[in-house]
Amino acid sequence: xxxxxxxxxxxxxxxxxxxxxxxxxxxxxxxxxxxxxxxxxxxxxxxxxxxxxxxxxxxxxxxxxxxxxxxxxxxxxxxxx
Numbered sequence: 001x002x003x004x005x006x007x008x009x010x011x012x013x014x015x016x017x018x019x020x021x022x023x024x025x026x027x028x029x030x031x032x033x034x035x036x037x038x039x040x041x042x043x044x045x046x047x048x049x050x051x052x053x054x055x056x057x058x059x060x061x062x063x064x065x066x067x068x069x070x071x072x073x074x075x076x077x078x079x080x081x
Contacts, residue, residue: 043067043069045069052071053069053070053071054069054070054071055067055068055069055070
């Protein structure tokens with residue numbers, strides 16, 4: 001049986017883990033080249049609002065994958081990051 005404050009503790013742990021993962025991701029992104037940063041940002045926009053980007057995934061015979069993100073038909077709203 002769960003105690004009433006177990007749920008609050010779980011939410012606190014989840015928030016702390018989310019903050020730690022976010023901080024780690026930001027450190028990794030800082031070390032990327034500018035073009036790689038743009039690629040990561042475009043991918044994050046795809047996750048946030050999939051309707052604003054058109055995507056295609058290409059697979060070469062060698063096994064290389066290429067995800068292509070292009071602006072969709074809808075007007076793109078500026079994201080605030």
